[in-house]
Amino acid sequence: MKLAGKVALVTGSxxxxxxxxxVRLAAEGARVVINYRSNPQGAEETLSKVQTAGGDCHLVEGYCDNDRGYSVGADLGMVDDVRRLIAAGIExxxxxxxxxxxxxxEKHAPFWDVTEKDYEAVLNVxxxxxxxxxQSLVQHLRETNRPGKIINISSVHEELPFPNFTAYCASKGGLKMLTRNLSVExxxxxxxxxxxxxxxxxxxINTKLLNDPEKLGALLKNIPLGRLGQPQDVSGLVAFLASPDADYITGSTFFVDGGLTWNYQEQ
Ligand SMILES: NC(=O)c1ccc[n+]([C@@H]2O[C@H](COP(=O)([O-])OP(=O)(O)OC[C@H]3O[C@@H](n4cnc5c(N)ncnc54)[C@H](O)[C@@H]3O)[C@@H](O)[C@H]2O)c1
Incomplete structure (x- = not known):
């Protein structure tokens, strides 16, 4: 139980x-604040799995949700909602x-057709x-004079181009420099x-791809380990980075991609 006594907030969970x-952080002993935007049933499912995994879970959507059935949407693209969400977890x-x-x-469109609305939706979230x-977490940690751990779920597209997803790549590339900068600060x-x-x-997020055998087959050929990743492939690394074992690790990106990123092959 590497995270006993810790409280974790996972956005979009x-x-x-x-x-x-x-679920994985709960299994490591953390109490977990769950966040959702438009899928309360999904959040209930997460809550139930978190409880089974051994955590003490509080369901939050933007506001403190002490009363059953009382929940308000926390849109991570809206700063007021983001601040309310963090404050609710702390409260x-x-x-x-x-x-x-x-x-x-992510939003799919050729660059010349991207609308301002879609660009903003992607960059905002x-x-x-x-x-x-x-920022809200750091303010809390400063005020209480305690250490903390932040883990961003970026993408291989903080490095790799992804034609027709330029706003997505810009957002993940931005995350790379946000992380490097904040590691120092x-x-x-x-x-x-x-x-x-x-x-x-x-x-x-990959529903379309999963339902397109031709595209899926082509993608699998590019993955040296020969399979898609599962969410649990990602959550194990997050649990490690959240634990004291990672106390000396900051400012880095860790790829969980079955070898995809560096699989350049001469034809
Ligand atoms: N699945 C992949 O292949 C893959 C690859 C690289 C990176 N990622 C990243 O992993 C993260 C999770 O994606 P996923 O694959 O689980 O996809 P998903 O679509 O299943 O989950 C995305 C989550 O984000 C939440 N979300 C979206 N907009 C929100 C908003 N405005 N406010 C609050 N929550 C919001 C959704 O409710 C959902 O829970 C994303 O940041 C994604 O970019 C996924």
């Missing part, structure tokens, strides 16, 4: 990678030690939300920050 992370448990910035979206969630406070960069993981 009603499904996919975020759900797996919430409920009296502390927050670990923040996993997982919520993320994937970068602005991370920026201000992290936050180190004197005893706060570490790292990125986890998944490759192709089997989650709802």
């Amino acid at each position: 009603s499904q996919g990678i975020g759900q797996a992370i919430a 409920h448990y009296g502390q927050l030690d670990i923040l996993v910035n997982n919520a993320g979206i 994937n970068l602005k939300g991370v920026f201000f969630a992290t 936050l180190a004197p406070l005893g706060i570490t920050i790292n990125n986890v960069a998944p490759g192709a993981i089997e989650t709802p």
Whole structure:
């Protein structure tokens, strides 16, 4: 139980990678604050799995949710909501030690057709939300004079191009420099920050791909380990980075991609 006594908040934890992370951190002894935007059933499922995994879980969506059935949407693309979410976690448990910035979206379009609305949707959730969630946590840790750990779920696309997803790549590339910069600025406070960069993981974000045998087959050929990743492949690394074993690790990106990123082959 490497995280006993710790409180973790995982954004976008009603499904996919975020759900797996919430469950894994709970299994390591952390109490977990779950966040969702539009999928309360998913959050209930996460809550139930977290409880089974051994955690003491409090369901939050933007506001403190002490009453059953009372929940308000926490849109990670809106700074007021982000601040309310962090404040609610602190209010409920009296502390927050670990923040996993997982919520993320992507929008497909050729560059010349990208709308301002879609650009903003992607950048707001994937970068602005991370920026201000992290800021709120850091303010709390400074005020209480305690160390902390921040883990951002980035993507192999903080390095690799992804045509037709330029806003997504810009957001994840931005996360790379946010993490490097904050590793320096936050180190004197005893706060570490790292990125986890998944490759192709089997989650709802990839529904279209999973239903397209031709594209899926081509992708699998590019993955040296020969399979898609599972959310649990990502959550184990997050649990390590959140633990005392990672106390001396900050400012880095860790790829969980089955070897995809460096699989350049001469034809
Ligand atoms: N699945 C992959 O192949 C893959 C690869 C690289 C990176 N990632 C990253 O992993 C993270 C999790 O993705 P996933 O694969 O589990 O996808 P997913 O679509 O299953 O989950 C995304 C989560 O983010 C939440 N979310 C989206 N917009 C939100 C908002 N405005 N406010 C609050 N929550 C919001 C969703 O509710 C959902 O829980 C994302 O940041 C994604 O970019 C995924």
